[in-house]
Amino acid sequence: MLENNLKQVQENIDNACERAGRDRSEVTLIAVSKTKPVPMLQEIYDLGIREFGENKVQELCDKYEQLPKDIKWHMIGHLQTNKVKYIIDKACLIHGVDSLHLAKEISKQAVKHNLTANILVEINIGDEETKFGVEADGACKLVEEISKLPGINIKGLMAIAPYVVEPEENRPLFAKMRKLAVDITSKLSDNVEGVEIHLDELSMGMTNDYCVAIEEGATYVRVGTGIFGERDYSII
Ligand SMILES: *Cc1c(COP(=O)(O)O)cnc(C)c1O
Numbered sequence: 001m002l003e004n005n006l007k008q009v010q011e012n013i014d015n016a017c018e019r020a021g022r023d024r025s026e027v028t029l030i031a032v033s034k035t036k037p038v039p040m041l042q043e044i045y046d047l048g049i050r051e052f053g054e055n056k057v058q059e060l061c062d063k064y065e066q067l068p069k070d071i072k073w074h075m076i077g078h079l080q081t082n083k084v085k086y087i088i089d090k091a092c093l094i095h096g097v098d099s100l101h102l103a104k105e106i107s108k109q110a111v112k113h114n115l116t117a118n119i120l121v122e123i124n125i126g127d128e129e130t131k132f133g134v135e136a137d138g139a140c141k142l143v144e145e146i147s148k149l150p151g152i153n154i155k156g157l158m159a160i161a162p163y164v165v166e167p168e169e170n171r172p173l174f175a176k177m178r179k180l181a182v183d184i185t186s187k188l189s190d191n192v193e194g195v196e197i198h199l200d201e202l203s204m205g206m207t208n209d210y211c212v213a214i215e216e217g218a219t220y221v222r223v224g225t226g227i228f229g230e231r232d233y234s235i236i
Pocket residue numbers: 032034055076077160206207208222223224225226
C-alpha cells in the first residue's frame with residue numbers, strides 16, 4: 001500500500017514539474033511521518049526516501065535514534081525555545097521560525113555545537129485563525145534581524161496554507177509566497193552590507209495542494225497523508 005501511495009505522489013510531482021516547466025530536481029519531497037510507527041518509516045526509507053518531517057521534538061529524537069543515520073530530518077512543527085537544544089544537531093532544516101526570540105536560541109545552540117543551523121522563516125499567509133508565522137509585512141525585518149545572528153543560515157520561507165476543498169483556492173497564496181521571497185531577497189541583498197541573503201527555498205504544499213504549490217514554485221513539499229494514509233491521533 002505504501003509503495004503505491006509513494007509511486008502516486010512521485011508521479012504527481014513529476015507531472016506538476018512538467019506542467020510548470022521545472023526540473024524535477026528542484027523539488028524535494030518530505031515524507032511527513034508524524035504519529036506513524038518506525039516500521040512504516042523504514043518501509044518508505046527502503047523505497048528510497050531520505051527526507052522525513054516531524055512536528056514534535058520528542059518524536060523526532062526517538063525516530064532519529066531508531067532509523068538509519070543518512071536520513072535528513074525536517075523539523076516542521078512549531079518549535080519551543082526550550083527544546084531547540086534537543087534537535088539542533090539532528091534537524092537538517094527547521095521550517096517554522098517565526099520570531100527573533102526563537103532564532104536567537106537556535107543561533108546560541110548552533111554556536112555552542114559548532115554548526116550552522118539551516119532555517120526557514122514561517123509566514124502566516126492564511127491570515128485567519130492560525131497562531132503561527134510572521135505576517136508578510138513583518139517578514140523582511142525579521143529576515144534582516146535573523147541574518148545578523150551567528151550560526152544560522154536562512155534558506156527561505158515556509159507556509160502552512162489553509163485547508164481548502166479546492167486546492168486551486170490556495171494558488172494565489174503560493175504565488176504570494178514566491179513573490180515575497182523574491183522581494184525580500186532583492187531588498188536585503190541591496191541594503192544589508194556583508195550579509196548574503198538568498199531565500200531560494202520555499203516549503204509549501206501538503207497532501208491536498210502540493211501539485212498547485214509546485215506549479216507556483218515550491219522547492220519542498222510536505223506530504224503526510226498522501227504517503228502514509230490518515231493519521232490516528234487517538235493512539236498516542
Ligand atoms: C502534518 C503536516 C503536514 C502534512 O500534512 P498532510 O495533509 O497529511 O500531507 C505538512 N506540514 C506540516 C507543517 C504539518 O504539520
